[in-house]
Ligand code: NAD
């Protein structure tokens with residue numbers, strides 16, 4: 001391509017300060033270096049993880065920064081040593097990578113790549129410790145190795161999954177984080193047995209995808225727990241059979257759930273990021289066999305407190321990033337589930353805005369309205 005090897009000037013939504021609306025700026029995007037790719041982003045969406053680090057309350061502030069990690073795009077050019085993907089390939093960026101060589105990548109059980117696992121504090125490329133974005137020569141920092149709120153971005157090749165070019169990027173972009181995370185948390189980690197009862201804490205995109213995963217796995221009761229009652233109507237479409245709003249009860253949620261289920265749920269999946277909900281999600285599983293899975297990203301100083309007897313009584317607590325999917329190996333297959341109509345993604349997409357109106361996506365999430373809002377880079 002004519003732009004290969006050159007700096008590209010394009011629009012990006014820059015977060016100059018914590019919690020301040022993003023501002024669309026012209027940025028310079030340097031060419032990809034060794035083992036990096038430069039990607040033209042076509043569609044991106046907003047996940048709560050972007051919001052936590054943009055608010056930077058209880059998270060390390062790194063500014064100015066370009067957020068965004070749930071997206072779909074096309075490879076514009078590749079750096080030295082890249083052989084897996086080529087210009088024109090359709091890709092989904094992923095916030096946690098897969099080098100395919102380390103002990104984690106070689107283990108069938110882990111997706112916590114030694115080289116490219118999620119690092120929310122790093123704002124630079126791992127190759128040379130520099131940013132590829134700048135304005136008037138001043139660096140603008142990256143976010144989780146993806147920074148998709150930009151028309152062009154540079155990523156490590158291990159953080160992009162090459163997908164079927166027939167897959168519509170305006171739909172499958174939501175598989176690049178939230179939906180795969182929730183789905184995998186249920187199917188790969190919680191693994192609810194057929195006929196079991198599952199509690200899902202937090203009914204945003206991640207939690208609704210976890211409910212969908214529990215339904216696909218064959219759970220017969222799926223209890224959605226959320227403080228926002230507006231979530232409940234939508235949640236039915238994702239397999240939730242019952243709802244519980246902690247605000248409607250004087251007793252702790254764990255006790256309410258134990259009463260509803262004759263001693264506790266078989267599985268629970270926490271998708272809120274709230275530490276109290278994490279503890280509730282663990283303490284509400286049945287003794288003897290219950291398994292709880294944490295997915296929400298906690299406050300930097302959060303501490304998980306529970307009585308050790310809860311473990312002795314044979315409850316299991318697990319956590320996961322990206323639903324234990326290996327991004328490059330497994331994500332193309334999740335896209336194929338959509339192509340075979342075994343997984344519906346349209347129902348997760350409730351809003352769409354042009355890039356110039358990206359702050360509307362933040363407003364919608366703050367109000368708890370809708371599920372995912374697609375941000376169209378080309379309006
Ligand atoms: P979201 O804001 O759309 O949904 C979160 C939901 O949780 C909201 O409906 C909110 O009302 C509810 N909630 C908040 N506190 C609660 C509480 N105490 N009890 C019950 N419900 C409560 O967010 P999302 O985009 O679906 O993301 C959910 C979480 O998953 C976030 O913490 C996000 O950072 C995290 N996440 C983790 C991974 C991972 O790989 N582990 C990947 C993506 C997102």
Ligand code: ZN
Pocket residue numbers: 047048049050069070177178
């Ligand atoms: Zn995310």
